[in-house]
Amino acid sequence: MAREKTNQNLPLNAPDYLAWHVTQKGKKSYWNKVGAAWQHKDGRGLTLQLETCPINGRIVLRLPLEDAPENTNDAGRS
Known part of the structure; x- marks a missing residue:
């Protein structure tokens, strides 16, 4: 989801x-x-x-964790 290919010969553009x-x-x-x-x-x-x-709650921008697997429900982060 969070990576997009800009050109066949260029590397993936990882999000900040x-x-x-x-x-x-x-x-x-x-x-x-x-x-x-x-x-x-x-x-x-x-x-x-x-x-x-989303229509409620808040949106938080965080640096990606390099060594953590992608988990779509990370309960307990604050």
Whole structure:
């Protein structure tokens, strides 16, 4: 989801940040990945691509973890 091919001969364009939808239920936080963001070449902005658009909670941008497997429901992150 978070990688796109720009040209057959170029490497994949990994995102600079992953976008997470965070909701609270009591003391627990539930994190679901909803998209990714790429920094502009001039460093003055980001392009955010959402795969889904939540209507509640908040969206958090975080650096991707290099060694962690992709998990779409990371309960407990806060």
